[in-house]
Amino acid sequence: MVNAHVFDYINVLDKAADAAWIRNEAIGNNISNATTPGYKRQDVAFESELKKALHSAKYGGTRRLDTTMDHAVANLNYRRLEARPYTDNAGFSYRLDGNNVDPDTEGVYLAENQLRYQGLIQSINDEFSNLKMVMK
DSSP states (O other), X not given: OOOTTTTHHHHHHHHHHHHHHHHHHHHHHHHHXXXXXXXXXXXXXXXXXXXXXXXXXXXXXXXXXXXXXXXXHHHOOGGGOOOEEEETXXXXXXXXXXXXXXXXXXXXXXXXXXXXXXXXXXHHHHHXXXXXXXXX
C-alpha cells in the first residue's frame, strides 16, 4: 500500500526547524538587550503546541488503543502549527532595573537551540535521502 502522506514527517520537521530559527532570533535579542532596563526575555512556544496537536490528532477525541504516532502525524494539520513568541517570566526580575535576562543562561539556551536546529536539519536531510533511495 502506498502511503499518501509521504511528506508528513518532513512537514512537521520543517515547522520545528522554523520554530528553532525563530527561537534563535529571540535568544539573540535577549542577549543583545541584557543591559536594557526593563527588558523582559522572550522565548518561543512550539513544543507544547506540537504536543497538543499530536495528542489531538492521535486520539481524535477518543482514547483508542490501536492509534499510533504515524496515525497522529498523518492526521496532524501542520499548517496550523506556529511558533509563538512570548514574554517569559514577565513579572519576575532579579535585577533592580527590571531586566530579567541572564546572559550566561541565554548562552546555554543558545547552544541547546543550535543543537536542536542542527538535529532537525539532519533529520530532514535523512528523510529526503530515504525518499531518494526508495525512488531508485
